[in-house]
Amino acid sequence: MSKLPSQKLLSIGELARITGASVRSIRHYDEHGLLASVRASNGYRMFPEKATTQVRQIQRMIATGFTIDDIRAFPDCMLLIEGARSCDQISDVQRKRLETIDRQIADLERRRARLLKTLSEGAIPPVE
Template identity: 85%
Template sequence: MNSLPSHRLLTIGALSKLTGASVRSIRHYDAHGLLASVRASNGYRMFADKAIAQVRQIQRMIATGFTIDDIRSFPDCMLLIEGARSCDQISDVQRKRLDAIEREIAELERRRARLLKTLSEGTVPPVE
């Protein structure tokens, strides 16, 4: 994006402080097209005010288990409004992510049981 609205522009450091996201994370989101930035005459990235809500929303989605690629596929309304409700278009992605998380939990529970057995018996049980 070549130009941003004439609203207040934020440096990456200011955006980091306002959102709690690291500068590195913000650069990563920008590099993957989740944020729009322009370069100031000094070469610094500058972000429009709306980037505050966008970064917070991206953080929420990542904390829910979505990947950057998942988030990139979401409709813009999911990024532009902090706390936006899920759109019908992403329910399949949400179900798939939930299934993946449930598989990970099941695997961790199996590992936990093996480790508990190892601790109680003093030997490593055979793989089942």
């Protein structure tokens, strides 16, 4: 991996402790190019301090329903500034994600209604 500018580096464990993310998640983000790391002489991953902001931003985006692939397509500014406002470039992605979530909610509501009907009638209703 490329050499990072001279600054304090964090071990993956330190980064996990600071951000509350799991070591496994941090490895996953790194493997998908969302974080920059270097290998220490012992082979361990080391991260620049700015990775704390990046990990927190990634966590926020995932909690909003975005996938790793979605996040990889976002402008770098979205990862480098904690609490960064959405850029115009991702508005379409956000709208599509919202449409997906709305479809999932509608599907879950239909399933819930079927299950309630099953419980009240004692039989599984036919598929409509």
